[in-house]
Amino acid sequence: MSNAHGGATKDTANGPPVRTQGLTKIFYDENRGEVRAVDRVDLTCQRGEILGLLGANGAGKTTTLRMLSTVLQPTAGRAWVMGHEVRSEPERVRASLGFYSASTALYPKITPRETLRFFARMNRYPSRQVDDRVEELVHRFKIEDYADTRVEKLSSGMKQKVSIARTVVHDPPVLIFDEPTVALDVLNAIELRQFISRLRGEGKAILFSTHIMSEAEQLCDRIAIIHHGEILATGTLDELREATGLHYLEEIFVHYAQVDDPAQAAEEQLR
Amino acid sequence: MAPRQIWTLYIHEVRSALRERSILIGSIVIPLVMYPALLWAGFAGFSFVQGQADRLTSHVAVHGLPDTHRALVDSIESNGRTVVVRWDDDPAAARDEVARGSLDLLVEFRTVSDGDRTLDDNFQATLYYNGAQDRSRGARSRVESAIESYRQGWIDTARRDLDIPNPVWADFAMARSDVATIEESTRFLLAMIVPFLTLIMVALAAFYPAIDATAGERERSTWETLMTLAVPRSHVATAKYLYVATFGAMGGLLNLAALTLSLRWILQPLAGADAQELAQGGLPLETLPIIALGTALLGLFVAAGMLVFAIFARNFKEGQSMITPFYLVIILPAIFVQSPDIEFSVGLALLPVVNVALLLREAIMGSIPLLPGLLTLASMAACVAVAVGFAQWVMRNEEVLLGSSKGGLWSFLKRRIGQWRTTA
Structure with missing residues (x-):
């Protein structure tokens, strides 16, 4: 099987586009010693599916996604994106995914059009089709009016559109959204969620991390509850309701995380 | 790739x-x-500073100038930017004035006599100046060159009076030439x-x-x-x-x-x-x-x-x-x-x-x-x-x-x- 990147993906017809097996990340901290940020995480994400990673701040969501995007190397375990192993084929993994988070900002001194062209080229989009693809996205995201204005002069809403276009410019089969709505106002957050839903319709495998319960309820096909680096439960919302006998996702989360005193738990999480 | x-x-x-x-x-x-x-700033700055210095008038006091050398005062004043006053009081007071900055320079003359080995009316001049004052250093430079010029003229006159030919006088003269x-x-x-x-x-x-x-x-x-x-x-x-x-x-x-x-x-x-x-x-x-x-x-x-x-x-x-x-x-x-x-x-x-x-x-x-x-x-x-x-x-x-x-x-x-x- 090949994709727009001219063979950057392996044949994954028999397997999910994203798969992790015992994925573990241990940090060494001068004060705290060994910190197990992610602990033996097993996940899969299928085509046309949004898998939500639901957890409190510091639960291990970002670390998991950073390992999948090869920004971090796993301490143990393995992970595959479109059949490529994150440790042995990091460039192919990165070519197969688009990564969006609050910490992946745009270059302020270049224009949206230059931004899209740069990311398409660097992410191995066929060079002859780069210009067409850039114009397609400029049109699709309605950024024609400011496509040649420097990013530093754009409003946050405009930047968000460019940032999403940047994430999908190389047409990756896998998309990772790490707490994407965290810095957005309500309208921009709704627009972003609608866009992610459309991407699901296009058959993309999407990993979506959030600590906002309502967001996970609305958007995700399956939800993985992560706490202290461990996946405590994975399933559809209905499956989770059935398994716990609870209705609201917030209650389900508290049930799995075994949090008796949320205030104390939040303090522990911060430590 | x-x-x-x-x-x-x-x-x-x-x-x-x-x-x-x-x-x-x-x-x-x-x-x-x-x-x-x-280059532009340096050149312009240098020209400006030099222009300012050239316009300054130096106030110089002379003490003990022998009568035979009265012409030296004219020589010092010839540049038009130096005013010379005779100082007949205690030279220590003039040195204080130089230190205070109210006088730019004191030239103290002392007669030197060493029997036959010196010319008549020979003198030694000591220049008292204030190194911390730019105008005082300027006055010293002007007076030094005036005295040097006067001295050369006086020596030439003495040489002629003693009938010493110039080539003899010019023994051990030094000249330099840069071959680069x-x-x-x-x-x-x-x-x-x-x-x-x-x-x-x-x-x-x-x-x-x-x-x-x-x-x-x-x-x-x-x-x-x-x-x-x-x-x-x-x-x-x-x-x-x-x-x-x-x-x-x-x-x-x-x-x-x-x-x-x-x-x-x-x-x-x-x-x-x-x-x-x-x-x-x-x-x-x-x-x-x-x-x-x-x-x-x-x-x-x-x-x-x-x-x-x-x-x-x-x-x-x-x-x-x-x-x-x-x-x-x-x-x-x-x-x-x-x-x-x-x-x-x-x-x-x-x-x-x-x-x-x-x-x-x-x-x-x-x-x-x-x-x-x-x-x-x-x-x-x-x-x-x-x-x-x-x-x-x-x-x-x-x-x-x-x-x-x-x-x-x-x-x-x-x-x-x-x-x-x-x-x-």
Whole structure:
């Protein structure tokens, strides 16, 4: 099987586009010693599916996604994106995914059009089709009016559109959204969620991390509850309701995380 | 694939940098306008100060002037800017006035008599001036030259009276003649200052790009965006390195071009015919390729060193404080290279920065020793390779990558050695 990147993906017809097996990340901290940020995480994400990673701040969501995007190397375990192993084929993994988070900002001194062209080229989009693809996205995201204005002069809403276009410019089969709505106002957050839903319709495998319960309820096909680096439960919302006998996702989360005193738990999480 | 990716990354870095005002100023504008501005400002400032000094009137007191030498007062006052008063009171009071600044100079005359061995009416003059006052130093200079001129005239008269012919009198007279052409003298002057200034300009031009390429990415939150590109980290490090090196070398080369043009177009019109030959004795054309090569080598080395230090910085402030020691360390040896006594030896050719400074010096002087020249190339290439390799290795470190590494290069190395010892 090949994709727009001219063979950057392996044949994954028999397997999910994203798969992790015992994925573990241990940090060494001068004060705290060994910190197990992610602990033996097993996940899969299928085509046309949004898998939500639901957890409190510091639960291990970002670390998991950073390992999948090869920004971090796993301490143990393995992970595959479109059949490529994150440790042995990091460039192919990165070519197969688009990564969006609050910490992946745009270059302020270049224009949206230059931004899209740069990311398409660097992410191995066929060079002859780069210009067409850039114009397609400029049109699709309605950024024609400011496509040649420097990013530093754009409003946050405009930047968000460019940032999403940047994430999908190389047409990756896998998309990772790490707490994407965290810095957005309500309208921009709704627009972003609608866009992610459309991407699901296009058959993309999407990993979506959030600590906002309502967001996970609305958007995700399956939800993985992560706490202290461990996946405590994975399933559809209905499956989770059935398994716990609870209705609201917030209650389900508290049930799995075994949090008796949320205030104390939040303090522990911060430590 | 690799060269194309590195090229795309490189162009991306350069494009952003050319739109950054601080980089444009530090890497292009300053190297270009520094010499014209300095020459113009220096010349104008010197002319102004000299004009002001020329207009000043010096107030001079004379004490004990022998009657036979009354004409000396006229000689002192002949410049029209010196007023002489006779001081018949205690000279100590006049010295106090000079110290207070209300009088510019006291000339105290004392008759010298040593039997037959001295001419009649011989005297010794002591000039009391205030070294902390510019106008007092000016008065001393005016009076000294007036007395010297008067003295010469008096001696000539005495010689004629004693019937001593001039050739006899002129025994042990000294004359000097410079066999070097003005062009050679100018080259010598340029050889002393150009390597040092080139190094400063290269370092200055690479300074902001090095911070921009590392701490700037983190401060703008584009570092992680960059890390998710489908290219090896080594390509990112290489492109960043080439970007910093380009700006460093460009700053040095622009600076040299500005120097040559300034000598011809600024100094010559300002100084007139006197500077014509000086202006023509600029950088010798035949050595320009070597000078350009030396400047490029400096750019490559400085960029590598700065990247190694700046890569740990999380923001511009940290970047500045991490690079500054390196900046000072590379500039200091170049100051000593300015001494013409230091030879471009094989040993010094192995010492980075010093070797290129000496290579530039020799090239401007018009001779390039082959072996030290080749050793310079080899030594700089080795240093650059080690530094870039180190930068690539550091960029694979997750702590550094995510900006969570505390401290700079030394802290990082200390931790790594500690970890290595624990593992061993």
